[in-house]
Amino acid sequence: MSTIARHQSPEADPRVKAVFDDIRATRKSDFINNMWHYLAFDADLLEKTWAEVKTVMATPSALDPLVKEMLYIAVSVTNGCGYCAHSHTAAAKAKGMTDEQHADLLRVISLAAKTNQLATALQVPVDPAFDTDHRP
Numbered sequence: 072m073s074t075i076a077r078h079q080s081p082e083a084d085p086r087v088k089a090v091f092d093d094i095r096a097t098r099k100s101d102f103i104n105n106m107w108h109y110l111a112f113d114a115d116l117l118e119k120t121w122a123e124v125k126t127v128m129a130t131p132s133a134l135d136p137l138v139k140e141m142l143y144i145a146v147s148v149t150n151g152c153g154y155c156a157h158s159h160t161a162a163a164k165a166k167g168m169t170d171e172q173h174a175d176l177l178r179v180i181s182l183a184a185k186t187n188q189l190a191t192a193l194q195v196p197v198d199p200a201f202d203t204d205h206r207p
Contacts, residue, residue, distance in 0.1 A: 078111035086114035090121050097129050104158060137166040145180050 081087040090111075091103050110117040128139055140163035147155035160173070168176075189195075 073109060075109060075112055077105070077108050081108060081111040084111070084114055087111045087117060090114075090117050093125070094121060097125055106154065106158070137163060137168060140166055141168065141172070141176050144176060145183075148180050149184065 078087070081091060091107065094103055094107060095101055107117065107121070110120055128136075128143070132139075134142075140159050143159040144156055144163060147159060160168075163173075
């Protein structure tokens with residue numbers, strides 16, 4: 072259950088409408104997912120969040136768009152965000168993620184969670200070779 076009500080008439084606010092129009096144009100789709108509808112309760116928060124998402128996820132960079140989506144899935148799973156895990160899995164599949172890649176991703180997420188917990192529980196010190204301050 073949501074902590075706030077879904078914005079019922081987001082298009083009535085010109086700032087919200089402008090963000091929604093930009094989402095549609097950027098994604099080349101008429102679909103506006105729930106995240107944006109719920110963020111529309113505050114136009115400033117909506118604008119700032121969309122601007123950051125657009126910059127990081129929709130602007131060409133050193134990372135391939137599919138890699139970005141797969142990283143987003145990994146972080147979402149780690150943070151326990153079911154909504155983001157679902158939406159970014161759909162986005163990754165739309166960008167070409169295969170079932171085999173998805174299975175590999177889940178194996179990596181699972182392994183990283185396990186070894187992170189072991190390293191944390193054991194308080195394993197960082198090897199000097201991994202510490203940029205100690206490299207020649």
